[in-house]
Amino acid sequence: MTAQSPRPPEPHRVVIVGAGFGGLEATYRLAGAPVSITLIDRRNHHLFQPLLYQVATAALATSEIAWPIRYLLRGRSEVTTLFATVSGVDAQTKRVMLEDGGTIAYDTLVLATGARHAYFGHDEWEPFAPGLKTLEDATTLRRRILVAFERAERETDPQRRAALLTFVIIGAGPTGVELAGTIAELARDTLPPDFRNIDTHDARVVLIEAGPRVLAGFPEDLSAYAQRSLEDLGVEVVLGMAVTECSAEGVVYGGNRLEAKTLIWAAGVRASRAAEWLGAPSDRAGRLEVLPDLTVPGHPDIFAIGDTVVVAGPDGKPVPGIAPAAKQQGRYVAESIKARLRGEVPGPFRYKHSGSLAQIGKRKAVIDFGRIKLRGALAWWIWGIAHIYFLIGLRNRLSVALSWLWIYARDQRVARLITQGSSKVGR
Ligand SMILES: Cc1cc2nc3c(=O)[nH]c(=O)nc-3n(C[C@H](O)[C@H](O)[C@H](O)COP(=O)(O)OP(=O)(O)OC[C@H]3O[C@@H](n4cnc5c(N)ncnc54)[C@H](O)[C@@H]3O)c2cc1C
DSSP states (O other): OOOOOOOOOOOEEEEEEOOSHHHHHHHHHTTTSSEEEEEEESSSEEEOGGGHHHHHTTSSOGGGSEEEHHHHTTTOTTEEEEEOOEEEEETTTTEEEETTSOEEEOSEEEEOOOEEEOOTTOGGGTTTSOOOOSHHHHHHHHHHHHHHHHHHHHOOOHHHHHHHTEEEEEOOSHHHHHHHHHHHHIIIIISGGGOSSOOGGGOEEEEEESSSSSSTTSOHHHHHHHHHHHHHTTEEEEESOOEEEEOSSEEEETTEEEEOSEEEEOSOEEEOTHHHHHTOOBOTTOOEEOOTTSEETTEEEEEEOGGGEEOBOTTSSBOOSSHHHHHHHHHHHHHHHHHHHTTOOOOOOOOOOOOEEEEEETTEEEEEOSSOEEEEHHHHHHHHHHHHHHSSSHHHHHHHHHHHHHHHHHOOOOOOOOOSSOTTOOO
């Protein structure tokens, strides 16, 4: 009889749902811990959402801002990547349920499922005013913007041509401002030599905001600078008026009707269904109200992080829904899991705000680092360098830097491809 060697203990099973900024950071930071990790995402890629608008406006190609998750984790043998959609959580049996009927068991669960668009109870507006959240959204918007110019080139009726050349962006947060500035530059600097029957300078870019100023999260002087810069680019900024209708014909705001064939929604977000899965408390935007250690009330083995949660920052205000916050939470959760496995009790999550950045156009950006506030060309360079730094991989950094230098020097946006259909396809 041979003596049986004792079986090594099963590693602690961590399941992470969502390979966005929060989930991926948690996975990275768990390297070396005695755990097995299952990372589940309904997309096969990690997406750098801050530059989505550059895909939508033909400045960058899709592959420059997204990476296959499996590839990013190819060197981590303890990580299993699953391309699947989670439809619920059974906290009693400690299983994650998948849409296709499968289930995955966990010892510790991390929900990092982000947020999606919110139409404030008007979901019927979505087909007319799509938002920007996924690569598909970005290529759909790119298609609509470019098709509008193509159709205008062939349109002989002046009213219909004007509607085709009117681009309305709803919501003047960073995404709305960045889209408005870039579409204006596209029409003003990039496209004019390419068309024969239209003058693309005639394009109207209208940015509508229900609040009193653009970039409401920035200090007032930077908001004012952003508004002036947009107006210098020819953007019409409408403040203090809520949109009350979106349709195939255009928008209605503050009682005014504006005919426009391209509407873009940048006005609101709603958290993923993570709170619903657990019957956990949530705020009006559906964000799960986590405890200070980022666990779900009543479920110490379930963490939730990033855009799908609400938690107070050091100033008592909710931690903002931005990439650095999601990454800090991912890092904190990884450290908490490691500490617990060592038998320690981790302290609460403490958010550190490193600053807010928004680009308005070429050579124009605003940065709020707290005590240091910057605007103009210097801010634009810092914005560009920061974004290149946060991209993954040397190849993408070089490629994005080259694309931007090309735009900077030549006003050429090379990703002007109309995909997903032929010239016959409508909206
Ligand atoms: C257009 C745009 C511009 C932005 N600009 C900036 C910016 O300039 N600076 C900044 O700091 N932040 C910016 N943000 C915000 C930033 O991208 C988010 O705060 C950040 O992505 C949140 O990270 P997260 O991990 O919580 O969610 P996400 O990064 O959204 O990741 C969530 C992941 O979960 C997956 N998922 C969701 N539901 C399921 C499910 N049921 N099953 C399986 N997988 C699921 C998704 O596919 C996704 O991969 C921007 C966001 C957008 C949309």
